[in-house]
Amino acid sequence: MIKPKNDFFDRVYQIVRLIPRGRVTTYGTIARILGSPQSARMVGWALNSSHKFSDIPAHRVVNRHGLLTGKHHFEDPNQMQRLLQAEGIKIKNDQIQDFDTLLWDPALEE
DNA sequence: CCGATGACCATTT
């Protein structure tokens, strides 16, 4: 059987990887899907490790307000905003516009 | 080994 503890990390990666292009999700949303609505911090930590991975579009993951809180952790802070804009997402002052529309919730899709 | 921190969110005072 699987190990829930290690799975936490992996599960975050799975979900982030499944984020469609032009969409964004939040730490809290992912955490809720994982089964712990308050483990959003671990989601952020998982993304921190995701830095070493290449298949983790962390730029599509933002905080509850659609604010690019983690941009500072990227190779270049501007890159996160640039990537999102490249997908058709409009950002102003690190704030995603129409965030409510772009928000992708797996629970709603599946 | 123990203490502190971390890209957050929700609840309580």
Added chain:
DNA sequence: AAAATGGCCATCG
């Protein structure tokens, strides 16, 4: 209504 703290799990010193 705003501010403060708790909670979650793992990694770093």
